[in-house]
Amino acid sequence: MGKDRDTALISDCKRGDRNALETLIRRYEKPIYNAAYRMLGNPDDAADITQIAFLKVFENLERYNPKFKFFSWIYRIAVNESINLLKRRGHQEPFDDKQASNLRDPEAMVDAEHLCDCVQEVLMELQEEHRAVIVLRHFSECSYHEIGEILQIPDQTVKSRLYTARQIMKEKIKARGLVGK
Amino acid sequence: MNEHKYMDLIQAELDDQLSDGQRAELDTLLRESAEARADREEYRDLAGLLRQVSSRQPPESLRQSILAQIELAGRQRPAPTAWAIPAAARTAMAFAAGIVVTIGLFRLAPVDIGPTDTRTLVGSMVRNQPLNYEFPRDQLKFDLGTGQGSVELHRNNNLLVLEFELRSARPMNLELEFAGQGLQFEGFAHQSATPPTLRVSTEFIGVTASGDQSFVVFLAYASEKDAGSGASIELYFQFAGGQTHRAVLTDR
Numbered sequence: 419m420g421k422d423r424d425t426a427l428i429s430d431c432k433r434g435d436r437n438a439l440e441t442l443i444r445r446y447e448k449p450i451y452n453a454a455y456r457m458l459g460n461p462d463d464a465a466d467i468t469q470i471a472f473l474k475v476f477e478n479l480e481r482y483n484p485k486f487k488f489f490s491w492i493y494r495i496a497v498n499e500s501i502n503l504l505k506r507r508g509h510q511e512p513f514d515d516k517q518a519s520n521l522r523d524p525e526a527m528v529d530a531e532h533l534c535d536c537v538q539e540v541l542m543e544l545q546e547e548h549r550a551v552i553v554l555r556h557f558s559e560c561s562y563h564e565i566g567e568i569l570q571i572p573d574q575t576v577k578s579r580l581y582t583a584r585q586i587m588k589e590k591i592k593a594r595g596l597v598g599k
Numbered sequence: 600m601n602e603h604k605y606m607d608l609i610q611a612e613l614d615d616q617l618s619d620g621q622r623a624e625l626d627t628l629l630r631e632s633a634e635a636r637a638d639r640e641e642y643r644d645l646a647g648l649l650r651q652v653s654s655r656q657p658p659e660s661l662r663q664s665i666l667a668q669i670e671l672a673g674r675q676r677p678a679p680t681a682w683a684i685p686a687a688a689r690t691a692m693a694f695a696a697g698i699v700v701t702i703g704l705f706r707l708a709p710v711d712i713g714p715t716d717t718r719t720l721v722g723s724m725v726r727n728q729p730l731n732y733e734f735p736r737d738q739l740k741f742d743l744g745t746g747q748g749s750v751e752l753h754r755n756n757n758l759l760v761l762e763f764e765l766r767s768a769r770p771m772n773l774e775l776e777f778a779g780q781g782l783q784f785e786g787f788a789h790q791s792a793t794p795p796t797l798r799v800s801t802e803f804i805g806v807t808a809s810g811d812q813s814f815v816v817f818l819a820y821a822s823e824k825d826a827g828s829g830a831s832i833e834l835y836f837q838f839a840g841g842q843t844h845r846a847v848l849t850d851r
Contacts, residue, residue: 422843423774423835430845436666437847441833443665444779451657465661472665473672534652555614556649562614581610588645597644 424488432479443472446489449558450496456553457500459542467503471496490567493558497568501546533596540590548583555580604628605635612639613646737848745838746771752832752848757820758785759830759850765812769839776833777818778802781825786817 427445430438450471455464474495475482482491541549554560554568565576591597608625611617617625628635735751746767753760759782765771784799795808804816820826829850836844 422837423776423833423845426835426843426845436670437831437849438845439669440662440666441776441831441847443662447657447662447665448654451661452654455655461655461658464655465658465664468657468661469665469668473668476669477672530651530653533648537648537652552649556646557652557654562616580614581606584610584613584642584645585606588641591645591648592641596648597641 425484428479428482428484428488431476439476442488446472446492449489450492453493453553453558454496454500456538456541456557457497457546457549458503459538463500463503467496467499470499474499487564487567490564493554493560493568494570497550497554501550504546536594536596537591540587540594543590544583544586547579548586551576551580552583552587605632606638609635609639609642613642736850739846739848741836741844741846743836743838743844745769745841746836750834750846750848752850754850757823757826759818759820759832761816761818761832761848763806763812763814763816765808767809767812767838770807770809771839772835772837773806773808774803774833774835775806775816776803776835777830780830780832781821781828782818782830782832783821784817785819787814788817789814 424442424445427438427442431442447468451464451468454467454471455461458464458467471492475492482488541552544552550569551565554565560568562573562576562580565571565580566573569576571579588597605625605628608617608621608628611621612625629639734753736754737752738750740749741747746765746769748763748765748767750764751762753762761775763773765773779802783801784804787797789795790813791810793810795806795812795814798805798807806814806816808814818830818832820830831847831849834846834848836846
């Protein structure tokens with residue numbers, strides 16, 4: 419009933435029900451924020467993108483087609499806005515050098531926080547299209563078909579892009595001594 | 600050895616996309632090739648590493664900030680979005696447009712079913728808490744043709760008690776959603792020879808039932824702070840696979 423619940427919520431949102439609006443935000447705020455964070459590597463940017471995504475959704479609510487999943491729509495906006503932000507800046511958001519050098523120290527990598535930082539560092543080294551499929555598959559747990567809907571690419575392209583992204587990521591992680599030991 | 604072949608299979612395995620035939624094929628390839636086994640191990644390590652990355656909590660102020668921005672945007676432009684339109688006008692417009700779903704319908708089509716007699720209910724609670732409450736904090740009654748009912752929300756210290764009285768000749772799905780409000784499932788009691796089926800998670804409770812049903816769901820606030828905030832519980836009703844209707848009960 420997940421999709422139906424979204425449809426009911428959106429219907430109420432369209433009628434100006436603030437409570438429905440708040441519920442929709444509560445439901446998707448965290449996944450969207452996390453997807454944006456993994457795309458951008460920066461919590462402030464992730465918060466900005468989350469706000470932009472919700473604002474765009476509600477500005478275009480009248481045009482929402484319930485045939486499509488709401489979550490695909492809002493994820494699409496969040497991923498596209500993240501990529502646009504990276505492009506506007508013209509370069510990848512630099513990961514702090516000091517932090518990066520610590521990450522290459524095996525002893526410093528033992529705790530979970532450093533592990534997360536290391537993975538994020540590698541994610542930021544991927545091309546945006548590869549990063550997007552990794553984020554949607556492994557962090558947002560979307561299926562091939564859902565990723566295809568979000569990125570508006572065929573399922574087969576999702577699959578091949580995901581394979582390539584994993585291959586690149588595996589080599590980078592391996593170079594840091596975290597896999598293939 | 601066809602490297603592409605086993606790489607495809609290894610990656611498909613990561614995504615739980617292997618058919619039985621492909622599984623057997625992969626097993627054979629792995630038995631025959633040390634290189635394939637090493638590659639598979641590395642991909643599994645990568646997937647394991649990604650699973651270990653915990654999700655981040657958004658800033659506490661983010662939700663309010665989003666709400667404020669949306670409401671500001673609504674005030675700055677006229678319809679069609681209705682955020683700036685007074686409630687009475689919104690209702691009138693909704694009716695004029697023939698929009699008759701969810702809570703408006705619930706509250707405008709009352710039926711008199713009467714309160715649940717909790718003394719006759721059987722069930723269990725996570726903790727034993729004395730019940731002592733009088734007036735409901737919130738309530739709703741509805742008549743959707745295929746189903747009728749009433750729900751009352753009571754508060755007893757940190758405990759929320761939701762009393763359901765439902766009548767439906769056909770199967771009914773009900774979901775209570777309370778994610779992100781510091782609430783947890785505390786117990787369930789029913790009064791029926793064929794009790795409803797219950798599905799409980801940390802964020803919602805699902806109930807499947809048919810026929811006349813009287814039951815109570817207990818939720819508890821996890822902390823004093825959460826109890827002070829007061830929760831809104833989303834209810835989604837679906838009768839016989841038809842349209843989903845939404846309502847909200849608020850602890851106010």
